[in-house]
Amino acid sequence: MENKKANIIACSAVITLIILIIVARIVLGLSKAFFLLCGAGVAVIVAVFAWLVIRRHYNRSRKVLESQLISEGRELRIEYSFLRKVAGVPTKFRYKEIEEATDNFQALLGQGASASVFKGILSDGTSVAVKRIDGEEHGEKELRSEVAAIASIQHVNLVRLLGYCCVPSGPRFLVYEFVLNGSLDCWIFPKRATPNRHDRPQRGGCLPWDLRYRVAVDVAKALAYLHHDCRSRILHLDVKPENILLDENYRAIVADFGLSKLMGKDESRVLTTIRGTRGYLAPEWLLEHGISEKSDIYSYGMVLLEMIGGRRNVSFIDDDTNGKSGRKRKFFPKIVNEKMREGKIMEVVDSRIVESGEVDEKEVNRLAYVAFWCIQERTRNRPTMAQVVEMLEGRVVVEEPPDSQMVIVDLLSNDDDDYPTADYRPKLAAFSAYGGDNHITTSSSSHSYAMSMVSGR
Template sequence: MEDKKANIIAVTIIISLIIFIIVARVSLKLSRAFFLIAGADIAVILAVFVCLVIRGRYHRRRKLLEKKLVSEGRELRIEYSFLRKVAGVPIKFRHKELEDATDNFRALLGQGASASVFKGILSDGTSVAVKRIEGEEHGEKEFRSEVAAIASVQHVNLVRLMGYCCLPGGPRFLVYEFIPNGSLDCWIFSRRETRSRPGGCLSWDLRYRVAIDVAKALSYLHHDCRSRILHLDVKPENILLDENFRAIVADFGLSKLIGKDESRVITTIRGTRGYLAPEWLLERGVSEKSDIYSYGMVLLEMIGGRRNVSVIENGTDRSQRKWHYFPKIVRDKLREGKLMEAVDHRLVEAEGIDERQVKRMVYVALWCIQERAKLRPSMAQVVEMLEGRVPVDEPPETQMLVVDLLSIDEEDSSCPDRPRIGVMGSHADCNLPSSSSSSFSMSVLSGR
């Protein structure tokens, strides 16, 4: 715009001077005054022409330089984006990109108390799961926890954070890789498969491999990161299965980072009922042993194909309901020498189960759910035991604290002041759904 304005001014000056020379020639004829005026005007015209030529050359050089800088900048951005992608560093997405990828957030995969997850396809064809976190205080806390825990870690059995997006005063977005085969709960518990939620009965060999994959992921978080990372919400819903049925640990919304010199930290009770370690209930702080307890409970659910805590209702009479605590059933069957009766009946009917592996997994699970945290093995030891590199001794008797909590819950169903199983979650209530959670399950990163 400035160049155009300068050219207009120059042309106007030149035309004005030419008109002035013509007027002087008519009025002054060939007098001395005319020649002086004509000479001065011609000098000014030549000066204007020189300025236009110099300005034009400068303008062309500037355009070439700008074009070169834009080209180099584009190449640098492409190279920077490529290097970030290769290094696994999360990139910052524009909100418009996420809107286009998710068809304006219409492809809903799942929804929780503070977040929703949508399936999306990026411009390069990559399938992603976009988690939108709502809320001010809780949303910011969950966003920071998740990014801090997963952004800098690289492991084949941990979900990969591809990027993020923050809107001023608005929701926060986390972009994850899309895991096609859903979450583990869809493959070990009896349920009806749907188009949006794949599922079935996972074979024993695949279950055993999943157990090792999850153990390796937790071992990496506990021992091989610069700061130890506590997941604090290990459960089947947060274990995803890729196209080859390899386990991917997800949902770090409740995770916590602790220093190498810290043995445990005090935090509010949060997570999922049925997977919380006793030290949380007793407010003694949490450590990596809390994840190990949750992992042991998941192992038992994989073995039995059923929830660890379940209730059988007898009509509408709450006094006739009966609680089932699967770890106690497994312990009793082990003691009676009838361990295979505790295994998922679908696996038994299909045959091909290695009973030695079953016994080894049961031993590991019972070691992991010991009430005394010091008795639980580390996740590195769990990997060695499951892979058969070290022998697994028979675990000691455990008090099964949850059984007492269940009996208390049966005695008092009014839910006012007495201790209840409901305190095992963040929100105490009168009913205990066996899989309820106060956290948002990232199993919706899958195609469920």
Template sequence: MDDKKANITAVIIIIGLIIFIIVARLSLKLSKAFFLIVGADIAVILAVFVCLVIRGRYNHRRKLLEKKLVSEGRELRIEYSFLRKVAGVPIKFRLKELEDATDNFQALLGQGASASVFKGILSDGTAVAVKRINGEEHGEKEFRSEVAAIASVQHVNLVRLLGYCCLPRGPRFLVYEFIPNGSLDHWIFPGKGTKNRPEGCLSWDLRYRVAIDVAKALSYLHHDCRSRILHLDLKPENILLDENYRAIVADFGLSKLMGKDESRVITTIRGTKGYLAPEWLLEHGVSEKCDIYSYGMVLLEMIGGQRNVTLIENGSDKSQRKWQYFPKIARDKLGEGKVIAVVDHRLVEVGAIDERQVKRVVHVALWCIQERAKLRPTMAQVVEMLEGRVPVEEPPDPQMIMVDFLSIDEEESDCHFRPKIAAMGSNVNSCNIPCSSSSSFAMSMLSGR
């Protein structure tokens, strides 16, 4: 019985007893029976009052306790939510929340082969980047790889996973913190500006700091996690810059987890082939050395402000075009003592470039892209070399078999280099195919551009 009904019942009882006393007084006068009735009625009225008081105090305490429990429950939920954020535990979003946050997925930030990224604002005002992964089997693998790799790690130079949304039949969503300055490629390559991302030119000091930031992130993944994490898709497009132009490594869709006692993992060849290590192309398995090779290629692109493999055309005559391999140019200029010649010309025009620092970075990059994986340093050693804590020795000349592939169009027309290319794939096995096709095949295998 609630308080209102209890009070009404008590009032009715008291009024009834008072009426009964009046009737008894009129009918029994001041007889002994009347006084007995009055005494009994007064006792009942007092009992009703006592019950009301006890009930009132009980209800008051109950309400205070309920309010306290509600308050404590709210505080616990707030504390739990806070601890989840601090611990980096991703939360599960509803599809409706993501649709509202992204204005029904209107603000497209970028798009890849199997995923699209949209900008959004959550209900609490947090800016996020929502990655929508399409496809059934491939989408499921990418979703699981990305969550397994990034959900439990915390590093200042790794993108933070805020939550996810997984539908029974449909796309999967990953919700990341929003990084305002976009990807590194827009800041080092000329002509990469878009409507949403104006073209910029990162200064040498910032590029050097970005190189150290990325090296620290990879060193953490390789050495400081419970299981070694291989990124396997490191490239400028997957390195983001925050509001202070610090590097944030993102996109773990192709990543692999390795046990501490494992040296290699066998996996299919995927990713951007211009950054793939030779041992992966030869299907010898992958290790953390594959990330180091990719890092070296990215480092060279940051130095020169150009892709490592570019096509140089001379007017409209296709026979005059030739391929340019930037790592070879960097190695040659380093040997000639003209290391500044490989630096992005936009930075050279501005000036204030430390030649010794450039030489150190080129040395580190050439160490990282050695064809023999055993010769490559660890990412922890790369960090020490870039920070100047250990001397950087002269690297051995890498074989750079890419130069052989790129020179086919220029000098050979009798399939002289055919055996090398045929080793890379079964489609190139006939001298009836022009050598320009061979070069194109080699480029598609090694650069993916």
């Protein structure tokens, strides 16, 4: 456009000068003034043509240089993108790229209280799951928490964070690798139609026992890596079936680090606000003694029990006692504990896989033993995740766990309040006095983000 404009101006100037010379010849004749004017005009015309030639040569050289720079820049971007992927560093996506990848957020995979997950395909053909976190303040906190936790970690059983996107005064987006078979809850609990899910197909079924056991080992390895092999100890703080994904080979992948917390290697415990999901919260949340990696271990143990029974640890049944109709909570771990002590552990195993006849009773007992070691109410009695891996892989003998009174588990699964009521305080006090680990002092009083959030799923 600029070249065209310059050419037009130059041609107009030359034509104007030629007309001026012709007019001068007619008016002045062959006088001295005419020759002076004619010489000046010719000089200007020559200068204009010289300027056009030089400009054309300069533009040609500039275009060649620009094409070289563009080519080199493209190669550098490709190399940089490759190095980022190799290093596991998340890419910052533009909102337009996210919108195009998800086809304007058409394929909804799951939805939670403040986040939704959509399936998408990047421009290079990579299938991804895009998590949209609504709420400016909450979204910013969760994005920072999640990126800080898993931005640079590499493990086969941990979800890969490919990138993120921040929209000013809008939602935040996290871009993950797409995991084909969805979450574990769809494979261990019987399907039931819900208003949010009946209109979109979901993968699921009944996971056979050998795959359930392998999933238990995979998750244990992932948590052991987070707790022991990272520069900073990473607490997941929301271990549950919904946050365990299954790939095309039904290998477990731990996901959703929105509630995670980093913990220094020299710290034994940290204080933070209650976060996580009822039914999986460790007793130390209520005892306010601070949390540690042992809180993840407790949640993991609760997941193991749900994998054994194919049912939720806390369920509700109709209660018509005393002529009053109502609903009563049923706590599955207590049932498993009783059957385990009686040597009748197979009675609580998921009936769907028992019928197949492919359940190894020794493995069921081992998994139950490990689960009850993990959910010991006193943190000092719980094993580390590294020890759990050794137990599950049969490298060490798993002794029968001590019988637990489960004083606090009912309080943690109570749906009435976020915190225990006055009626429960004496029980809490009694447990603490009995030895609820209050001899351990916290080495950090750092506070973290607000209350629990249910991630999109």
